[in-house]
Amino acid sequence: MKQTFIITITIALLVLQAVSADILPVGKKGYTRCTKIVNTEEFPDAYFISHLTGPMIQGHENSLIDSDECLYYGYKFNTLQILAVSRDYVNTVGIDNIEASDPEIMVSDEDSPPATGYNDEDSPIIKETTEYSIAGFSENGLILYKSR
Structure with a gap:
């Protein structure tokens, strides 16, 4: 009985340490961050895609970026890449089949801030909004800059 109690307490302490991470x-206190790409409509021949990978995602998740909406990050350890793809290419292969390593894709080298933070x-800060604008394209990829 005493041994069972000690084992139970030991397991509970180990679990509590892992949960408190x-x-x-x-x-x-925590606050949310909103990251937007604000001028996608200036490039009518391209789709801008949020390419999400991470430990809780099998493969990747792609979604079209809307200038009016915050980018979705999901789990805090996910990685978000911004991709530029011709509309014709996306319409041919489908958005779910787009890979960041594809030679038809232009990838931004701009690091996106995490979805949450603390202060x-x-x-008084409860939300932080960061806006990026598309400057254009280079041989190496998509050029973004922090505009606000």
Whole structure:
């Protein structure tokens, strides 16, 4: 009986340590980040695609980027890449079959900020919006810059 109790307490302590990994530091509060690509309509021959990969995703998830909406990140350890693809190519192969390694694809080298963050508890910030604009294309990929 005593041995069972000790084993149960030991397992509970190990589980509690693993679960507390996402707890904010004392005196901090979380806030959301919204990242937008704001001028996609200036490039009518291209689709701009959010290409999401990560430990909780089998393969990848692709979605069209809408200038009015925040990019979706999902799990905090996911990686988000912004892709530019000709509309004809997407219409031929389908959005789900687009891979970042495809030679027909232009990939941005701009790092997207994570979807959440934290700051001091007394800070008035509850949401941060970052806007990126498309400057154009190069031989190596899609050129984005932080515009706001």
